[in-house]
Amino acid sequence: xxxxxxxxxxxxxxxxxxxxxxxxxxxxxxxxxxxxxxxxxxxxxxxxxxxxxxxxxxxxxxxxxxxxxxxxxxxxxxxxxxxxxxxxxxxxxxxxxxxxxxxxxxxxxxxxxxxxxxxxxxxxxxxxxxxxxxxxxxxxxxxxxxxxxxxxxxxxxxxxxxxxxxxxxxxxxxxxxxxxxxxxxxxxxxxxxxxxxxxxxxxxxxxxxxxxxxxxxxxxxxxxxxxxxxxxxxxxxxxxxxxxxxxxxxxxxxxxxxxxxxxxxxxxxxxxxxxxxxxxxxxxxxxxxxxxxxxxxxxxxxxxxxxxxxxxxxxxxxxxxxxxxxxxxxxxxxxxxxxxxxxxxxxxxxxxxxxxxxxxxxxxxxxxxxxxxxxxxxxxxxxxxxxxxxxxxxxxxxxxxxxxxxxxxxxxxxxxxxxxxxxxxxxxxxxxxxxxxxxxxxxxxxxxxxxxxxxxxxxxxxxxxxxxxxxxxxxxxxxxxxxxxxxxxxxxxxxxxxxxxxxxxxxxxxxxxxxxxxxxxxxxxxxxxxxxxxxxxxxxxxxxxxxxxxxxxx
Numbered sequence: 001x002x003x004x005x006x007x008x009x010x011x012x013x014x015x016x017x018x019x020x021x022x023x024x025x026x027x028x029x030x031x032x033x034x035x036x037x038x039x040x041x042x043x044x045x046x047x048x049x050x051x052x053x054x055x056x057x058x059x060x061x062x063x064x065x066x067x068x069x070x071x072x073x074x075x076x077x078x079x080x081x082x083x084x085x086x087x088x089x090x091x092x093x094x095x096x097x098x099x100x101x102x103x104x105x106x107x108x109x110x111x112x113x114x115x116x117x118x119x120x121x122x123x124x125x126x127x128x129x130x131x132x133x134x135x136x137x138x139x140x141x142x143x144x145x146x147x148x149x150x151x152x153x154x155x156x157x158x159x160x161x162x163x164x165x166x167x168x169x170x171x172x173x174x175x176x177x178x179x180x181x182x183x184x185x186x187x188x189x190x191x192x193x194x195x196x197x198x199x200x201x202x203x204x205x206x207x208x209x210x211x212x213x214x215x216x217x218x219x220x221x222x223x224x225x226x227x228x229x230x231x232x233x234x235x236x237x238x239x240x241x242x243x244x245x246x247x248x249x250x251x252x253x254x255x256x257x258x259x260x261x262x263x264x265x266x267x268x269x270x271x272x273x274x275x276x277x278x279x280x281x282x283x284x285x286x287x288x289x290x291x292x293x294x295x296x297x298x299x300x301x302x303x304x305x306x307x308x309x310x311x312x313x314x315x316x317x318x319x320x321x322x323x324x325x326x327x328x329x330x331x332x333x334x335x336x337x338x339x340x341x342x343x344x345x346x347x348x349x350x351x352x353x354x355x356x357x358x359x360x361x362x363x364x365x366x367x368x369x370x371x372x373x374x375x376x377x378x379x380x381x382x383x384x385x386x387x388x389x390x391x392x393x394x395x396x397x398x399x400x401x402x403x404x405x406x407x408x409x410x411x412x413x414x415x416x417x418x419x420x421x422x423x424x425x426x427x428x429x430x431x432x433x434x435x436x437x438x439x440x441x442x443x444x445x446x447x448x449x450x451x452x453x454x455x456x457x458x459x460x461x462x463x464x465x466x467x468x469x470x471x472x473x474x475x476x477x478x479x480x481x482x483x484x485x486x487x488x489x490x491x492x493x494x495x496x497x498x499x500x501x502x503x504x505x506x507x508x509x510x511x512x513x514x515x516x517x518x519x520x521x522x523x524x525x526x527x528x529x530x531x532x533x534x535x536x537x538x539x540x541x542x543x544x545x546x547x548x549x550x551x552x553x554x
Contacts, residue, residue, distance in 0.1 A: 003057060003121050005096045005197030006226055010247050010258045011059065012100055013229075016091040018046060018061055018259070024086050024104070028068035029076035035128055035140065036066055037079075039088060050119050052126035052140060056270060059100050059119045062263045064270070075128070078138040082106060082115055082130060089114075094161065096171055096197045098122050122162070131159045167196035170226050177219035191222070198226075201244055233261040242268045271405065278408050279399060285420055286396045293389040300382045303374060310371040315340050316349050317364035320357055327357040391452075391529040397475035398451040401503050409434050410453040414530060433457070437477070437503070439548055441495045445482040448503055452531030454478075456524070459533065464520040467493070469500045470533075472513035472540060476504030478531075480519070494543065501545035511542045 022041025029035050033053040039046050049062045072080070086104040094101055102117040115137070118129045128140040139153045151160060168179040176195070183190045188207035192200045206225050213221045225248075234252035236244045245265035247258050255261040319336045320327065327334050330353045338347045351360045395411065402408050415421040436458060437448040447462075449455035455478040462468070467481040467488055479500040481488055493516065501512040517538035524533050 003098065003123075004199035004202055005093070005098050006202050007199075007247055007258065007262075008059075008098055008100060008121060009093050009096070009227075010231055011262065012091050012093040014257050014259045015048070015059065015061065015100070018042065019048065019088050020090055022046065022088045024083050024088065027076060027079045027084060028066060029073050029079075030066040030068060032073065033126075033140075034066075035076060035079060037083070041088070050117075050128055051266075052120075052128060054124035054126065056266055057121045057123060057126040058262060058266055059121060060259050060262045060266070062267065064263070064267045075138060075140050079117075079130065082132075082137060083117070086115070094118070096169060097161065097164075098197070099161065118159070120162070125162070127153070129153060129159060134159055165196050167194055170195050170197060170223060173219065173223055176223055180219045180222065187218075195222075201246065205246065205248065231258060233258045235261050235265050241272075275402075275405055275408070278405070278412070279402060282408065282412060282415065283396065283399055285415065286392055286399070289420060290389065290392045290396070293385055293392060296385045297382065297389065300378050300385060303378050304382065307371045307375040307378070310368055310375065313364045313368040313371065317361045317368060319347070319349060320351075320361040320364065324357045324361070327351070329356055387529065391532070394452060394475045394531055397505050398477075400505075401477070401507075402450070406434050407450045411451045414451060414453045439495075439499060441481075441492045441548070442489065444486075444488065444492045446479060446492075446496045446499060447482070448477045448479045448499055450477065452529070455531045459519070459522060459524065462519050464518065466519045467496070467516055468519045468522050468535070469496055469514055469516045470535075471500055471504040471506055472515050474504045474506040474512065476500055476506075478533075479503075494541065495546075495548055497541045497543045498546035499548050501543050502547045504545070507545045510544050512545060514541045514543055515539070516541060 019039055019041045022039035024037055024039050025045070026038040027035065028038075031053075033056075034049065034051045036050070037048040039048060046061050047063065047066070049058065049060055049064070049066075051058050083104055083106065086106040089103045089105050090101075092101050092103070093099070098121045100119045100121065102119065104115050104117065106113045106115050113132055115130060115132045118127075118131065120127045120129065130137045130139070136153060136155055136157050136159050138155055141153070143151065143153045151162060153159075168175050170176050179194050180190075186207065187210060188200065188203040191198055191203040191206060195203075198206075206222060209225065210218060210221055230248065232248045232250060233255045234246055234249040235242050235255065236246060236249060236252040242265050245258075245261040246252070253261075253264075255264060315338065318340075319338065322339075323334070323336045331351055332353050333348055333350045335346050335348045337344055341347075351357070352363065355363065395414065398411055399408070402411070412421065416423055434450065434454065436454060437450060439446040439448070447458060449458045458478050458480055459468070462480045462482070463484075465485060466483050469479040469481070470476055477500065479496055481492065481496050497514040497516065500514050501507070504512065506512040515535070515538040517535050521537040522533050522535040
C-alpha cells in the first residue's frame with residue numbers, strides 16, 4: 001500500500017481543504033493504535049481517523065463506525081485536555097516525509113497556545129506526537145533512551161524528526177537528474193532503492209508511464225509525476241478484493257478524492273479483519289464446547305458399556321437362588337442350566353467363597369440394581385449431551401456460512417443467551433433486527449435465516465400457507481417462500497431448495513435432499529433450543545446447491 005510521501009502530499013492537501021478552520025468537538029481512542037478527532041468543519045461534522053497500526057496506518061476523514069472504550073486511555077485524555085475546543089489551522093506535509101502536521105490554535109480561559117499534532121505514517125514505526133513550541137507534550141508510543149538512543153519521544157524533550165534516508169530527495173531537480181543518470185536495471189527497482197519518499201507500488205506506476213519517455217527527459221517526467229497536482233484516485237482490485245489504493249491509477253474502482261479511495265480501501269480491509277477475528281473467536285468458543293460435549297459423550301458411552309452385563313448379573317442371582325439347595329458353602333463356583341436361555345445351555349457362575357450362597361445371590365442382585373440405576377441416569381444425560389452437541393454443531397454450521405458482520409451479530413447474541421459468552425453489561429440502544437437473506441425468484445420472495453435465532457424469527461413471522469424448506473440430515477438455514485395465497489411454480493420451488501442447500505453443511509455436495517412443507521406443519525417443541533423444529537407432511541427434493549442472485553427471474 002503506497003502510504004508514501006507522494007501519496008501523503010495529496011492527502012495533506014485534501015485534509016487541509018476539508019478540515020482547516022474546523023473546531024475539535026470530541027476525541028476518542030477506539031484502540032491502542034488509533035485516535036479519532038471529531039471536528040465541525042465546512043458546515044459538517046467530520047471524523048478524522050489517525051491510525052498508527054503497522055498494517056492500517058493512515059490519516060483520513062471517514063464515516064466508518066468507531067466505539068469509544070469505557071475508560072479513555074492516557075493519550076486520549078492528554079489530547080482531550082489540550083485539543084478539545086481547539087481550531088485546526090492547517091494540515092501540511094513536513095518536507096517530503098511521511099509526516100503530517102496538524103496545527104491547532106488552542107485557546108483556554110487564561111491562556112492561548114499553538115500546538116502541533118504530528119501523524120507519522122511510517123508502517124510499524126507510525127506514531128502520534130503532540131508538541132507545543134517544539135517540545136513533546138505526549139506521544140501515543142513513548143520511546144526512551146534505553147529503547148532508541150537516536151530519537152527520544154517522551155514529554156519534555158525537543159521533538160526531532162526521524163533521520164532522513166540515504167536516498168535522493170526528489171524535490172531537487174538537479175539531484176534527481178544526477179541520480180537517474182546513474183540508473184541501472186529496472187526503473188521501478190531503481191527509483192525505490194535510490195529516491196526518497198516513494199513506495200514500490202508508486203515506483204511501479206511511474207515506470208509503467210515512463211516506458212515511452214526518452215532517457216534525456218526521464219528526470220523531468222519523474223519530477224512532474226511526483227509533484228504534479230494531477231490525480232486519478234482509485235482502488236486496485238484483484239479477484240473482487242481491494243488490493244491497493246493509488247493517487248493515479250486507471251482500471252480500478254474510481255473515487256472522487258484520494259481520501260475517499262484511502263478510506264474505502266482501509267475500511268474494507270478492517271471490516272474483513274474484524275470479521276475474521278470475531279468469527280475465529282466465536283468458532284474457538286464453540287469448538288471448545290464441542291470438545292467438552294464429545295468428551296462427556298465418550299465418558300457416558302463408557303459407563304453405558306459397563307452396564308452391558310447388567311442382565312447377566314440378574315440372571316446369575318436368579319440361578320443361584322433357584323439352585324441354592326445344591327450349592328455348598330465355600331464353593332468358588334458352580335454350573336447350572338440357564339433356563340433364561342432358549343437353548344438351555346449350562347453356564348458357570350463364579351462365587352465368592354467367603355460368602356454364603358444367599359449372600360452371593362444378593363451380591364449379584366445389588367450389582368444388577370446398581371448398574372440399572374446407572375443406566376437410568378446415563379440415558380437422559382446422553383440424550384441431553386447429544387442434543388447439546390447437535391446444537392453446538394448447528395451454530396458452528398451457521399458460522400461457517402457467515403459472509404459478513406451481519407451474519408455474526410445474532411450468532412454472538414445467541415451465544416450470550418446460552419451462557420457461552422458473558423452477558424453484555426453495556427447499555428445499548430435497541431438495535432434493529434438483522435434482516436434475513438432475501439431473494440426475488442420470479443414473482444416470489446424467498447427468505448433465508450442467517451443463524452438459529454433468525455431461523456426461529458423467520459418461523460414466527462411467516463404465514464401458515466408459506467412454504468418452509470430445510471435440508472434433510474444436514475444443518476442448514478431455514479428457507480421460506482412467501483406464497484401470499486398463490487401456487488408456487490416448480491422453478492421457484494427448485495430455486496428455493498437450491499438456496500437452502502447452498503446455506504447448509506452439504507454446500508460442497510451434489511443431490512442434496514431438501515424437505516419442503518407448508519409452515520402450518522412445522523412445530524417448535526416447548527423449551528427446544530434455538531433453530532430446532534419438528535415437521536410433518538413434507539416432500540423431498542434432490543438439488544445441487546446454488547446461491548442465486550438477490551434478483552433472478554425464470
